[in-house]
Amino acid sequence: MKEYSVVGKATRNIDGVAKVTGEARYTFDMTLPGMLYGKLLRSPHPHARIISIDTSEAERLPGVKAVITGKDTPGGKYGPWRRFPELMDEEALVTTKVRFIGDAVAAVAATREDIAKRALELIKVKYELLPAVFNPVEAAKDDAPQIHDGVENNINITRHIEWGDVDEAIKIADYVREDRYELSSQSHAPLEVHDALASFDKSTGRLTVWTSTQSPYYVQLGLADALKMREGDIRVIKPHVGGAFGGKISTYPEQICAAFLSIKTGKPVKIVLNRQEEFAVTRRRTPMYIATKIGAKKDGTIVTKEVKVIADGGAYTALGSTALYLVGIYSSFPYKIPNYRFDGCRVYTNNNPSSAMRGFGGPQAVFISETQIDRLAHDIGIDPIEIRRKNGMTPHYVVPGQATIESCGLHDCIDKVEQKVKEWGELPKYQGVGMVCYGFMSGGIFNWINTPYAFSGAMVRVNIDGTVDLFTQASDLGQGSNTVLAMICAEELGISLKDIRLHVADTGITPVDLGAWGSRQTLMSGNAVKAAAAEIKRKLMDVARIKLGENIVYDLEAKGGRIYLTLRPERGYSYYDIVKDAIRYNDGEPLIGTGHYTPHGKGMVSPAFTFGAQAVKVEVDIKTGRVKLLDIATAHDCGQVINPPAVRGQVEGATAMAAGCGLTEELLSEDGLVLNASLAYYKILRYRDMPHITTLEVHTHEPEGPFGAKEAGEGLTTPTAAAIANAVYHAVGVEINSNPLTAERVFKALKALKKNKAT
Amino acid sequence: MAYHCPVCRKISPDSMDLARHFLGQNDSKHKDWLKTKGLSYGELIMLQVTAFGNKGYETLAEIFEKEAKVDH
Numbered sequence: 001m002k003e004y005s006v007v008g009k010a011t012r013n014i015d016g017v018a019k020v021t022g023e024a025r026y027t028f029d030m031t032l033p034g035m036l037y038g039k040l041l042r043s044p045h046p047h048a049r050i051i052s053i054d055t056s057e058a059e060r061l062p063g064v065k066a067v068i069t070g071k072d073t074p075g076g077k078y079g080p081w082r083r084f085p086e087l088m089d090e091e092a093l094v095t096t097k098v099r100f101i102g103d104a105v106a107a108v109a110a111t112r113e114d115i116a117k118r119a120l121e122l123i124k125v126k127y128e129l130l131p132a133v134f135n136p137v138e139a140a141k142d143d144a145p146q147i148h149d150g151v152e153n154n155i156n157i158t159r160h161i162e163w164g165d166v167d168e169a170i171k172i173a174d175y176v177r178e179d180r181y182e183l184s185s186q187s188h189a190p191l192e193v194h195d196a197l198a199s200f201d202k203s204t205g206r207l208t209v210w211t212s213t214q215s216p217y218y219v220q221l222g223l224a225d226a227l228k229m230r231e232g233d234i235r236v237i238k239p240h241v242g243g244a245f246g247g248k249i250s251t252y253p254e255q256i257c258a259a260f261l262s263i264k265t266g267k268p269v270k271i272v273l274n275r276q277e278e279f280a281v282t283r284r285r286t287p288m289y290i291a292t293k294i295g296a297k298k299d300g301t302i303v304t305k306e307v308k309v310i311a312d313g314g315a316y317t318a319l320g321s322t323a324l325y326l327v328g329i330y331s332s333f334p335y336k337i338p339n340y341r342f343d344g345c346r347v348y349t350n351n352n353p354s355s356a357m358r359g360f361g362g363p364q365a366v367f368i369s370e371t372q373i374d375r376l377a378h379d380i381g382i383d384p385i386e387i388r389r390k391n392g393m394t395p396h397y398v399v400p401g402q403a404t405i406e407s408c409g410l411h412d413c414i415d416k417v418e419q420k421v422k423e424w425g426e427l428p429k430y431q432g433v434g435m436v437c438y439g440f441m442s443g444g445i446f447n448w449i450n451t452p453y454a455f456s457g458a459m460v461r462v463n464i465d466g467t468v469d470l471f472t473q474a475s476d477l478g479q480g481s482n483t484v485l486a487m488i489c490a491e492e493l494g495i496s497l498k499d500i501r502l503h504v505a506d507t508g509i510t511p512v513d514l515g516a517w518g519s520r521q522t523l524m525s526g527n528a529v530k531a532a533a534a535e536i537k538r539k540l541m542d543v544a545r546i547k548l549g550e551n552i553v554y555d556l557e558a559k560g561g562r563i564y565l566t567l568r569p570e571r572g573y574s575y576y577d578i579v580k581d582a583i584r585y586n587d588g589e590p591l592i593g594t595g596h597y598t599p600h601g602k603g604m605v606s607p608a609f610t611f612g613a614q615a616v617k618v619e620v621d622i623k624t625g626r627v628k629l630l631d632i633a634t635a636h637d638c639g640q641v642i643n644p645p646a647v648r649g650q651v652e653g654a655t656a657m658a659a660g661c662g663l664t665e666e667l668l669s670e671d672g673l674v675l676n677a678s679l680a681y682y683k684i685l686r687y688r689d690m691p692h693i694t695t696l697e698v699h700t701h702e703p704e705g706p707f708g709a710k711e712a713g714e715g716l717t718t719p720t721a722a723a724i725a726n727a728v729y730h731a732v733g734v735e736i737n738s739n740p741l742t743a744e745r746v747f748k749a750l751k752a753l754k755k756n757k758a759t
Numbered sequence: 760m761a762y763h764c765p766v767c768r769k770i771s772p773d774s775m776d777l778a779r780h781f782l783g784q785n786d787s788k789h790k791d792w793l794k795t796k797g798l799s800y801g802e803l804i805m806l807q808v809t810a811f812g813n814k815g816y817e818t819l820a821e822i823f824e825k826e827a828k829v830d831h
Contacts, residue, residue, distance in 0.1 A: 140801050152790055153801025160779060293811050308808050345808040
């Protein structure tokens with residue numbers, strides 16, 4: 001492993017002090033002079049036509065400055081899928097038909113929040129109720145209510161992936177098993193709810209929006225579409241963000257309505273969702289019905305696999321189509337499967353829209369794949385670790401038609417976790433260990449927004465005193481990307497982190513970056529930052545070379561605040577002196593470097609993949625069905641680790657989130673109404689519920705990544721639910737094919753098992 | 760031998776490939792053509808995503824074998 005000066009060294013989060021002292025500013029905290037408070041009126045019905053909306057009484061309420069409905073907007077649909085306009089199926093305020101409980105129909109701006117809330121009560125909406133459908137299988141039938149005009153059978157998206165000959169291969173398999181799953185929905189439940197503050201300047205016709213978002217660029221585009229404005233007349237700024245987890249990627253009604261209201265009133269308008277709205281009307285993880293069939297030889301070699309998925313899309317497309325595709329890809333990971341078929345279908349229903357959530361189809365895929373492979377191992381009589389080892393991907397493996405795996409530390413991860421499991425030793429009754437393997441993308445090659453820009457751009461400006469201003473639109477949501485990108489810049493320039501100042505996530509001043517999703521920022525934004533810094537370094541080295549007067553065959557290096565001959569380190573100059581010369585020698589031209597990155601020739605999914613293994617030890621209370629987590633060990637191959645404490649933080653945070661998906665978290669709904677839209681009833685695991693988590697180091701080098709780095713954030717949310725299910729299986733022998741493994745589910749499964757044994 | 764999509768004239772090397780193309784189209788013209796053959800887009804898709812195998816595509820491919828085959 002190469003030794004670096006900055007990269008790989010434990011580094012404090014550069015935002016850390018601001019956050020723990022309360023100095024960090026979030027959209028939630030922001031106010032502007034003369035600011036108005038906005039609220040959205042939402043449909044109480046899952047499916048209904050709007051007959052009329054009377055806003056007159058609300059408009060007369062003292063303190064109300066504007067009330068708008070769909071007819072006050074330029075009209076037309078918007079959405080993230082600009083590449084396929086037929087999938088842009090959303091309206092900021094519904095004009096004709098509401099499609100889920102919570103669809104926004106009107107918005108109010110008032111001088112106080114309580115006045116805005118009161119005004120909502122005064123808006124009279126007449127609805128014509130329409131039959132609704134909440135199950136995707138029912139929604140796809142010929143006689144189901146049609147949710148979107150022109151979309152027969154409510155089929156939103158289909159996906160088909162196939163390689164090899166599945167039907168022939170199944171004939172040569174010695175063991176075949178089929179399993180069916182019903183996987184539930186979870187909420188992102190970020191600490192900071194969705195919010196937006198919009199300020200329209202009538203004198204310039206320009207709009208500024210501060211918002212809690214994963215992608216200022218996507219919000220800028222969505223606003224331009226919805227408002228029928230030029231992108232360049234809209235500036236979107238991302239302050240600190242209190243968590244997002246995939247729920248804040250696109251453009252949302254509160255952002256668009258805050259903008260409309262600001263345009264109408266000429267005042268800044270802020271809209272902040274309440275916690276009930278956050279649970280009930282924002283996006284959620286896609287629930288799926290999955291059937292999977294696997295065939296293997298008696299030595300455990302997998303010869304074929306087939307996966308069928310029906311996804312509950314909810315009322316709109318959002319980013320659910322990518323989740324559907326990725327569940328198909330990840331259901332083949334991380335194993336070499338010579339014959340594979342996936343068919344998926346996303347169906348509109350009158351539930352709230354499902355979309356991206358941390359893992360993006362990965363948690364669902366890993367749950368079905370890793371529980372099935374464990375049971376297959378049992379059927380064959382082979383060790384569950386051995387079957388994974390036998391079939392695991394290796395470096396340079398090609399996933400036919402989809403991707404090439406370059407770096408792959410999967411086998412090292414398996415070895416490390418196996419060692420940990422051995423240390424746990426023999427277990428008492430009702431305790432079990434579940435092990436899981438996974439693979440995940442390090443930056444999605446998805447241009448659903450149809451941007452002509454590079455996927456990531458960055459700019460570096462070096463000042464006369466050697467300090468550096470780094471401009472990037474990459475979005476830190478709390479995962480620490482600001483620190484990682486600053487470290488990459490410092491390493492490339494050979495200077496200290498303290499010399500770097502970041503300017504981030506502001507469409508008015510930073511080069512375009514697609515934002516924080518698909519685990520892309522370390523690799524994609526990191527590559528753009530490294531390229532920008534490298535351009536500066538070249539300019540500095542040119543100056544140093546002239547000053548040194550050495551033969552051009554001798555290489556230079558930048559490290560430790562110096563630029564020097566690699567073979568004669570004592571011959572060199574201070575970086576700070578070279579910077580001054582570089583500016584003076586070039587007629588005072590500012591020292592600016594730009595960089596960009598877009599993956600080319602890297603397949604359909606990602607330019608690189610991370611891999612990992614996780615083992616979870618549990619204890620099952622057979623009287624109640626309650627599962628207690630006892631210990632967790634994770635080995636995650638993220639290539640060259642940029643910031644070790646950040647990776648550990650991601651391991652622990654992702655594991656807690658994924659454990660919730662496995663044990664307690666489920667959005668419950670009936671007839672389209674979310675029943676547990678509250679932190680009291682949506683059960684998130686707390687600190688005291690989590691056991692000790694061990695992070696096991698595995699080192700590889702990814703040639704496509706900056707300094708060899710890959711992601712360490714989303715992949716880590718994929719294994720834990722499956723590992724818990726496997727651990728329960730090994731502890732008490734029950735196969736549970738839905739999540740979360742609540743006490744009730746486990747108890748019922750134990751009861752059924754006892755009954756089966758008796759008969 | 761080639762197979763032409765009866766709606767958009769896309770050429771496929773075999774009837775299964777044409778069936779995959781056809782059921783991947785979400786527009787009304789392709790769906791209306793299915794109705795003229797007494798088939799339902801929704802039923803074919805559900806068949807493809809609920810039953811193991813390629814049953815949705817195979818049902819459509821049988822029709823293309825008879826109707827969409829074109830000699831080069």
